Amino acid sequence: MGIDYKKELENAAKSMILIHRLETLIKLIIRIIINKVNVTHAGILLHNKKRDSFVLTVSRGRMGKKIPEGFMRIEKDHPLIQFFVNKEGRIYTGEDVIDYRMIKKLIRNRRFADKRAYFEEIKQLMDDLEIVACLPAYFRNDLLGIILLGKKVHGHWFNRGEISFFEALASDVAMAILNAQLFEDKEKESERRYKLFTGSIMALAKEIEVKDHYTAGHTERVIDYSLAIANKLKEKKIYDFTPEFMEDLRIASLLHDVGKIGIPENILNKNEKLNDEEFNVIKKHTNIGVSILEPIKDFLRDALLGIKYHHERCDGTGYPEGLKDAQIPLIASIVGVADSYDAMITDRPYRKALSKEDAIFEIKRCAGLQFKPEIADVMLELYGEGKI
Amino acid sequence: MGIDYKKELENAAKSMILIHRLETLIKLIIRIIINKVNVTHAGILLHNKKRDSFVLTVSRGRMGKKIPEGFMRIEKDHPLIQFFVNKEGRIYTGEDVIDYRMIKKLIRNRRFADKRAYFEEIKQLMDDLEIVACLPAYFRNDLLGIILLGKKVHGHWFNRGEISFFEALASDVAMAILNAQLFEDKEKESERRYKLFTGSIMALAKEIEVKDHYTAGHTERVIDYSLAIANKLKEKKIYDFTPEFMEDLRIASLLHDVGKIGIPENILNKNEKLNDEEFNVIKKHTNIGVSILEPIKDFLRDALLGIKYHHERCDGTGYPEGLKDAQIPLIASIVGVADSYDAMITDRPYRKALSKEDAIFEIKRCAGLQFKPEIADVMLELYGEGKI
Numbered sequence: 001m002g003i004d005y006k007k008e009l010e011n012a013a014k015s016m017i018l019i020h021r022l023e024t025l026i027k028l029i030i031r032i033i034i035n036k037v038n039v040t041h042a043g044i045l046l047h048n049k050k051r052d053s054f055v056l057t058v059s060r061g062r063m064g065k066k067i068p069e070g071f072m073r074i075e076k077d078h079p080l081i082q083f084f085v086n087k088e089g090r091i092y093t094g095e096d097v098i099d100y101r102m103i104k105k106l107i108r109n110r111r112f113a114d115k116r117a118y119f120e121e122i123k124q125l126m127d128d129l130e131i132v133a134c135l136p137a138y139f140r141n142d143l144l145g146i147i148l149l150g151k152k153v154h155g156h157w158f159n160r161g162e163i164s165f166f167e168a169l170a171s172d173v174a175m176a177i178l179n180a181q182l183f184e185d186k187e188k189e190s191e192r193r194y195k196l197f198t199g200s201i202m203a204l205a206k207e208i209e210v211k212d213h214y215t216a217g218h219t220e221r222v223i224d225y226s227l228a229i230a231n232k233l234k235e236k237k238i239y240d241f242t243p244e245f246m247e248d249l250r251i252a253s254l255l256h257d258v259g260k261i262g263i264p265e266n267i268l269n270k271n272e273k274l275n276d277e278e279f280n281v282i283k284k285h286t287n288i289g290v291s292i293l294e295p296i297k298d299f300l301r302d303a304l305l306g307i308k309y310h311h312e313r314c315d316g317t318g319y320p321e322g323l324k325d326a327q328i329p330l331i332a333s334i335v336g337v338a339d340s341y342d343a344m345i346t347d348r349p350y351r352k353a354l355s356k357e358d359a360i361f362e363i364k365r366c367a368g369l370q371f372k373p374e375i376a377d378v379m380l381e382l383y384g385e386g387k388i
Numbered sequence: 389m390g391i392d393y394k395k396e397l398e399n400a401a402k403s404m405i406l407i408h409r410l411e412t413l414i415k416l417i418i419r420i421i422i423n424k425v426n427v428t429h430a431g432i433l434l435h436n437k438k439r440d441s442f443v444l445t446v447s448r449g450r451m452g453k454k455i456p457e458g459f460m461r462i463e464k465d466h467p468l469i470q471f472f473v474n475k476e477g478r479i480y481t482g483e484d485v486i487d488y489r490m491i492k493k494l495i496r497n498r499r500f501a502d503k504r505a506y507f508e509e510i511k512q513l514m515d516d517l518e519i520v521a522c523l524p525a526y527f528r529n530d531l532l533g534i535i536l537l538g539k540k541v542h543g544h545w546f547n548r549g550e551i552s553f554f555e556a557l558a559s560d561v562a563m564a565i566l567n568a569q570l571f572e573d574k575e576k577e578s579e580r581r582y583k584l585f586t587g588s589i590m591a592l593a594k595e596i597e598v599k600d601h602y603t604a605g606h607t608e609r610v611i612d613y614s615l616a617i618a619n620k621l622k623e624k625k626i627y628d629f630t631p632e633f634m635e636d637l638r639i640a641s642l643l644h645d646v647g648k649i650g651i652p653e654n655i656l657n658k659n660e661k662l663n664d665e666e667f668n669v670i671k672k673h674t675n676i677g678v679s680i681l682e683p684i685k686d687f688l689r690d691a692l693l694g695i696k697y698h699h700e701r702c703d704g705t706g707y708p709e710g711l712k713d714a715q716i717p718l719i720a721s722i723v724g725v726a727d728s729y730d731a732m733i734t735d736r737p738y739r740k741a742l743s744k745e746d747a748i749f750e751i752k753r754c755a756g757l758q759f760k761p762e763i764a765d766v767m768l769e770l771y772g773e774g775k776i
Contacts, residue, residue: 014559014560014563015563017563017564017567018563018566018567018570019407020570132474139406140681151682155702171402172402175402175405175406176405177408179405179406179567182571183406183407183570183571183574184576186574186578187574189576190574190578190581193581193582193585194581195589195684195687196585196639196684196687196688197581197584197585199681199683199684200585200589200643200646200681200684201588201589202678202683203590203680203681203682203683204649206680207649207650207680251584255588258588258592261592261595261649263738264653265652265653268395292591292592293588293591294591295587295591296584296587296591297588298582298586299580299583299584299587300584300609313687324399328566384647388581
């Protein structure tokens with residue numbers, strides 16, 4: 001066959017499969033083709049599912065040649081697409097590809113005289129884009145895209161062996177594209193669901209905040225502070241957190257006050273300082289949170305510990321269980337400091353807000369009593385850096 | 389090379405890449421190897437990330453031979469794993485694979501006398517499993533798994549050409565395995581997030597239900613009824629719904645009363661029939677729901693229409709906008725019927741529940757007035773089939 005780049009191209013095609021970002025994949029494919037096959041420029045017309053048309057996703061060339069990028073969209077009824085969608089090529093030429101010389105022959109072929117305008121339109125597009133070959137990428141019978149090749153740098157036409165090798169290559173490309181599309185779809189689904197989860201809880205938390213006299217955004221700020229604390233602890237190598245822990249911490253911060261939905265409004269709403277009895281009702285919110293979330297406790301993992309124990313204190317005078325020091329889960333200690341800090345720097349009906357400086361001073365003063373000392377230290381640092 | 393199955397095997401390897409279910413993939417790989425290579429049995433030791441050990445995931449054989457399935461786990465420090473993890477094979481044999489004759493030679497080799505026990509342990513495992521070759525599947529430098537091959541059915545040993553071909557094949561297998569693992573991880577993440585979203589909203593909805601005198605499980609039942617209605621409309625080809633619509637419908641049903649969190653408890657809690665003024669406050673819950681969810685409206689897609697308009701009526705006397713007939717989004721009409729049906733068959737403080745039969749009769753009576761006629765018809769059918 002005399003294709004010296006064949007093996008290299010095959011290996012390159014294999015490595016494509018783990019590229020799950022569609023745009024990166026397409027760029028890589030184009031770069032591989034341009035470098036290995038040594039053409040002036042190349043591009044891919046990629047099927048856009050939503051619009052059911054074909055978009056020139058990206059194209060880079062050597063030697064200054066370029067197909068204009070992103071601007072071109074070809075509708076499904078264009079002859080070039082029809083040629084491949086209906087596998088008409090097989091009728092006219094017995095092939096699944098289009099090359100420039102072939103299309104010129106078809107235009108001159110009297111047998112297909114009634115199709116001349118149709119072939120002319122394909123040739124016109126190839127002229128405009130300065131391409132000499134179009135390779136369809138199918139998965140099963142679906143046309144996923146069309147690879148467009150410019151001329152070889154050294155000026156020769158592609159030979160038969162090259163063309164049929166490209167046909168096989170295009171099917172690998174199709175597989176990689178489909179794999180990436182499926183992965184991206186799954187990723188988008190996952191992101192949407194995360195946004196739905198955090199967004200709707202955040203929205204509901206705002207309703208609770210209003211009743212609880214917090215300034216709007218308490219929940220959001222507790223998330224920010226918690227993550228800042230964890231990142232600083234990690235940076236200083238005091239603890240090493242997995243990505244799972246970080247996600248659980250975010251969720252614990254998001255849901256830490258969810259149990260307040262079960263506290264009567266007249267207590268939550270009260271403008272004066274609470275009496276002991278009322279405060280005992282408020283204290284139930286951590287356990288109420290846990291029991292509300294009982295049906296999804298397996299999915300919450302460690303976040304549940306953060307929700308349950310964020311009002312425990314190092315000296316054992318916290319609630320709900322009066323845990324001490326190392327008995328308190330770290331996730332709860334972090335949420336606890338973040339929550340207290342935001343409470344201190346916020347106006348409440350029965351007292352004015354502290355300044356941030358005074359709040360940090362108060363946290364340092366209560367290190368080892370209310371707050372875990374490492375976290376109190378880290379708060380001072382974060383404050384010094386203007387991060388909280 | 390004389391490997392007649394080479395091309396077939398390569399093509400089979402390509403098609404693996406779109407199999408994203410790890411278990412299915414492993415089974416397919418084993419089946420391909422057994423059939424194409426014609427060995428008595430085969431298996432894969434797959435690296436388990438969580439336990440950091442290697443598990444014999446699955447193995448099927450011809451001729452009644454089998455490696456016991458699922459029971460075997462090999463720790464990371466076993467010589468067979470060490471041989472591959474550290475690429476020790478290259479030191480002893482210059483190869484990345486183990487075959488049975490090679491390991492026997494190594495045992496007899498005086499140069500490696502201090503390693504005899506180590507090689508013996510590998511041979512023992514191969515004897516126990518009746519395998520004659522072990523092929524490591526690497527991605528970059530990570531050992532993802534080890535393919536285990538039994539004897540050829542016709543009794544010959546593998547030749548050098550075959551062994552080195554297997555080495556290449558194993559790297560394709562590794563790629564497919566990694567691809568499937570990444571896909572499964574993404575899928576699990578997406579499912580976890582969906583469970584977190586629906587589970588936490590459902591949990592919060594229960595709190596609202598209690599205050600709103602609904603029997604527990606109102607939200608869950610509205611979801612069930614809505615989906616039953618949509619499925620029946622689809623089955624009868626009255627409408628065709630996309631999977632996206634079905635997900636939006638589920639979310640709309642889940643969140644339809646979310647705005648009630650913004651209604652004062654004393655009105656929501658009231659045990660007598662509400663007066664006009666109080667009822668006007670209750671009516672605000674649809675718009676409150678929309679404004680609560682404003683920050684995530686893009687992710688909610690059509691679900692937002694269901695939340696906003698599920699109290700509209702065909703005759704234009706509903707709320708919040710008094711829309712009529714076809715002006716009411718279909719998703720809202722479905723949630724509206726599901727919600728009303730559950731309200732009718734539930735005891736309220738100021739009236740007893742209707743029987744299901746009477747509720748269906750009432751829905752039929754109000755077809756075209758309150759409810760969309762097609763949906764009222766479908767409710768009758770669902771009731772007849774015992775589905776609601």
